[in-house]
Amino acid sequence: MDNTPSQATPILRLEHVFKRFGGLTAVNDVSVDIYPGEVIGLVGDNGAGKSTLIKMISGVYRPDGGRIYLGEEEITLSSPMEARNLGIETIYQDLALCENLDATVNIFLGKEPLRRMLGIFNQVDRPHMLEESHKVLDRLDIKIPDLSKPIRQMSGGQRQAVAIARALYWNARLVIMDEPTAALGVPEQRKVHELVHTLKDNNVPVIIISHNLQDVFATADRIVVMRRGSKVGDLLAQDTSGDELVSLMVGVD
Ligand SMILES: Nc1ncnc2c1ncn2[C@@H]1O[C@H](COP(=O)(O)OP(=O)(O)OP(=O)(O)O)[C@@H](O)[C@H]1O
Numbered sequence: 680m681d682n683t684p685s686q687a688t689p690i691l692r693l694e695h696v697f698k699r700f701g702g703l704t705a706v707n708d709v710s711v712d713i714y715p716g717e718v719i720g721l722v723g724d725n726g727a728g729k730s731t732l733i734k735m736i737s738g739v740y741r742p743d744g745g746r747i748y749l750g751e752e753e754i755t756l757s758s759p760m761e762a763r764n765l766g767i768e769t770i771y772q773d774l775a776l777c778e779n780l781d782a783t784v785n786i787f788l789g790k791e792p793l794r795r796m797l798g799i800f801n802q803v804d805r806p807h808m809l810e811e812s813h814k815v816l817d818r819l820d821i822k823i824p825d826l827s828k829p830i831r832q833m834s835g836g837q838r839q840a841v842a843i844a845r846a847l848y849w850n851a852r853l854v855i856m857d858e859p860t861a862a863l864g865v866p867e868q869r870k871v872h873e874l875v876h877t878l879k880d881n882n883v884p885v886i887i888i889s890h891n892l893q894d895v896f897a898t899a900d901r902i903v904v905m906r907r908g909s910k911v912g913d914l915l916a917q918d919t920s921g922d923e924l925v926s927l928m929v930g931v932d
């Protein structure tokens with residue numbers, strides 16, 4: 680059964696996407712449509728192809744076959760920066776942010792505003808960055824006492840929050856999260872769930888990969904199940920159960 684809403688144009692459309700590593704087909708003919716404000720849970724056992732699939736959307740890998748559309752336009756991405764510039768933000772537990780830099784710099788990374796000094800040379804506009812960072816973090820109800828602390832000294836939840844603030848500030852068209860709560864305590868997991876809801880309320884679709892089915896049920900509207908590279912399920916979260924997902928993930932051979 681096709682559970683995707685049909686009224687709107689998808690923000691992202693994957694059509695028959697393949698990725699091979701040598702003799703191994705990591706992603707095998709996967710098609711998915713993602714609509715505005717939709718939260719997609721992407722689940723599957725270890726090695727099912729989830730990370731490989733999202734890496735093709737975030738510009739890390741090029742597909743060996745198939746097409747990817749962002750809105751109406753077919754895209755071919757040659758780098759993660761290109762994906763970011765198109766509004767595709769990917770958030771990994773640890774990798775998304777620059778450890779040595781503070782939250783403000785991370786929110787503006789690669790897009791720092793410049794201010795003309797003495798009418799001659801341009802300088803990064805730190806006061807503006809700081810003010811804007813405070814605004815977006817307040818909007819998300821995120822409390823980071825010291826914005827000048829390097830990211831390295833922040834908790835996993837705070838890092839997630841900064842990455843999400845960046846996505847929201849730059850009006851991301853799509854946010855991808857790979858195991859966002861894997862290393863978090865329960866209150867921080869809740870905060871990530873809240874942030875996913877905030878993105879959804881802002882009509883930004885989210886793809887969330889998680890081994891934790893509680894995460895998936897707390898956030899997802901629709902759940903895509905992968906097994907051995909193939910999509911084996913595409914279900915409305917409200918119509919399925921953990922047991923059903925697990926049997927799809929494990930399969931019957
Ligand atoms: N760069 C790579 N080179 C060779 N094989 C790879 C590479 N990346 C992934 N694979 C293989 O592709 C398959 C899919 O891996 P992938 O990382 O996408 O799985 P996953 O669903 O994200 O798993 P996990 O839940 O463990 O993160 C696996 O068999 C993996 O060993």
Ligand SMILES: [Mg+2]
Pocket residue numbers: 729730731
């Ligand atoms: Mg993975």
